[in-house]
Amino acid sequence: MxxxxxxxxxxxxxxxxxxxxxxxxxxxxSWFDTPTGNNCTLTVRNNxxxxxxxxxxxxxxxxxxxxxxxxxxxxxxxxxxxEISANADTATITGTDALGMMSLFYVNDDPVIGxxxxxxxxxLIAQEVYPFVPPYPTATATxxxxxxxxxxxxxxxxxxxxxxxxxENSTYYYDGATLEFRTSAAPADSLTTFGTDxxxxxxxxxxxxxxxxxxxxxxxxxxxxxxxxxxxTSPSNYERNYNRQVLFxxxxxxxxxxxxxxxxxSDDSQLYVDVxxxxxxxxxxxxxxxxxxxxxxxxxxxxxxxxxxxGEAITSxxxxxxxxxxxxxxxxxxxxYLSPRLLYDLFTLDSSTFGILGGxxxxxxxxxxxxxxxxxxxxxxxxxxxxxx
Numbered sequence: 001m002x003x004x005x006x007x008x009x010x011x012x013x014x015x016x017x018x019x020x021x022x023x024x025x026x027x028x029x030s031w032f033d034t035p036t037g038n039n040c041t042l043t044v045r046n047n048x049x050x051x052x053x054x055x056x057x058x059x060x061x062x063x064x065x066x067x068x069x070x071x072x073x074x075x076x077x078x079x080x081x082x083e084i085s086a087n088a089d090t091a092t093i094t095g096t097d098a099l100g101m102m103s104l105f106y107v108n109d110d111p112v113i114g115x116x117x118x119x120x121x122x123x124l125i126a127q128e129v130y131p132f133v134p135p136y137p138t139a140t141a142t143x144x145x146x147x148x149x150x151x152x153x154x155x156x157x158x159x160x161x162x163x164x165x166x167x168e169n170s171t172y173y174y175d176g177a178t179l180e181f182r183t184s185a186a187p188a189d190s191l192t193t194f195g196t197d198x199x200x201x202x203x204x205x206x207x208x209x210x211x212x213x214x215x216x217x218x219x220x221x222x223x224x225x226x227x228x229x230x231x232x233t234s235p236s237n238y239e240r241n242y243n244r245q246v247l248f249x250x251x252x253x254x255x256x257x258x259x260x261x262x263x264x265x266s267d268d269s270q271l272y273v274d275v276x277x278x279x280x281x282x283x284x285x286x287x288x289x290x291x292x293x294x295x296x297x298x299x300x301x302x303x304x305x306x307x308x309x310x311g312e313a314i315t316s317x318x319x320x321x322x323x324x325x326x327x328x329x330x331x332x333x334x335x336x337y338l339s340p341r342l343l344y345d346l347f348t349l350d351s352s353t354f355g356i357l358g359g360x361x362x363x364x365x366x367x368x369x370x371x372x373x374x375x376x377x378x379x380x381x382x383x384x385x386x387x388x389x
Contacts, residue, residue, distance in 0.1 A: 002287055004279045004332045005065040008042060010075065010093070011058035018045040020090065020328070024062065024071060027298030027322020030272070031339040032216070032242070035298075035322075037100025040073045043092045046080060051091035054078050060095045066284065067291030073097050190297050190320060191289040194275050194336075195305035202286050204277040207306060211268050212340075217242030218266035222258045224248045230255040232262035270340035273304060273318060279332040298322050301341060317341050 006022055008015040024040035040060060044051055060073040073095030081090045195201035217240040223229040227248045232255070233239065242265060248254035264270065279287060293300075297320045305315045318338035326333050 002066060002279060002282065002284050003330050004287070004291065004327065006327055006332070007061075007063045007065070008044075009061040009063075010054060015042075015044050015050070018050055020044060021326070022062070022328075023324070023326040024073070025322060025324045026071075026294055027320065027337070029322060029324070029337050031319075031321055031343055033321075035099070038071070038073065038097040038295075039100065040071070040095045041092065043090050045087075046089045046091040047087040051078060051080070051093065054091075054093065060093070064291055066288045067294070069292050069295055071097075071295060074101055076101075188300050190293055190300035190302045192286070192293055192297065192320075193303045193305075194277075195303070195315070198283045198286075200286060201305070202275075202277055202290055203281050204275045205281060206276040207304075208274040208276075209306075209308070210272040210274075212270055212272060213266045213268045216240065216265050216272075218262060220258050220262040220265065222246045222248070222254055222261075224254060227251045227254040230258040232258040234262045234266040236266060264340075264342055267342070270342055271316070271318075272340065273306075273338040275304065275336045275338060277334050277336075279334075280330075294323070302336075302338070304338065319344055 008019050020043045022042045024038060026038045028035045054075055056075055058075040060075060061070050063070040075093060075095050077094045079092045083089055193201045194204050218234045218236045219239045219241045220232050221229055221243045224246050227250060300320055301317050302320050303315055303317055305313055307313045319341050321337040321339050323334060323336045
């Protein structure tokens with residue numbers, strides 16, 4: 001059974017041999033959280049001042065011996081633990097990725113407007129950051145689902161990015177090398193699955209299942225600068241509010257999503273699951289697939305096979321929100337955070353930003369109706385909408 005051997009390079013200097021512990025997070029721990037960048041923390045020996053020359057902004061590259069994908073972070077703080085005991089001195093280094101670094105700097109007063117391609121906007125925003133410029137590829141226009149209008153006052157880069165991140169039905173992630181936008185109506189499948197077959201799945205040693213109605217909101221308030229606030233609720237003995245700033249242009253579209261979220265957030269048939277596992281219990285092939293997908297797995301779907309107490313085995317599809325990792329020499333422990341796919345399935349009828357009938361945004365071929373509006377093009381391909389054709 002493989003134990004993951006992690007490598008750490010900071011500012012081009014290897015810290016692997018002196019690293020005592022390492023942890024990092026990717027994505028977010030809940031659908032209700034706004035992604036704010038990936039973060040890492042590591043403790044290294046500092047008995048001869050090995051960490052004395054580190055500076056804010058130094059690049060941290062974390063890799064491993066099984067996967068081919070590295071994670072990229074940037075130093076934001078170094079603390080030194082100077083001990084009385086000989087050779088016991090250590091340093092703790094915290095870092096964030098480029099998305100997190102954006103929140104630390106102001107930009108100029110030019111509002112970013114006029115693009116329907118939200119990821120292109122995010123790339124343009126990132127390019128305004130000064131003095132920190134992370135090494136990422138040139139932004140390319142990709143069909144997105146959000147626009148930033150000139151109604152938003154110019155402000156810090158962090159707040160501008162958060163406005164994009166808080167748009168529903170879309171997900172923005174930075175894996176350290178690529179800024180990526182994912183449409184959420186049909187998230188791509190990840191190569192990782194969780195189950196009981198050690199040859200093909202990640203073997204988990206525990207999970208936490210959470211029924212939403214006991215923990216999550218049933219009263220929804222969505223607010224945008226153009227549509228104002230829309231409200232919806234599902235029956236319950238007590239109210240739990242969910243408030244979010246969104247980027248809608250019309251009241252009807254915003255109300256439709258408000259109604260949808262109120263129903264889904266209080267639906268007891270939908271599970272939120274935290275899956276716990278460690279590397280020493282895994283076979284090499286599924287663990288390698290998981291490690292190769294770390295930076296890009298958030299927003300993708302995965303399958304989980306589990307057996308509830310007193311029940312039979314169930315295999316369900318979830319969306320990966322994020323993961324957290326904690327490693328010491330010889331063992332790495334993981335928690336992967338999953339949400340019900342239904343949360344991501346909202347489809348807004350005839351919306352230029354959230355989907356239209358016909359064309360290539362939702363269907364490969366246009367839909368046609370007769371005079372009574374009773375027929376449609378039966379050759380149209382369903383790409384994940386909720387209309388039930």
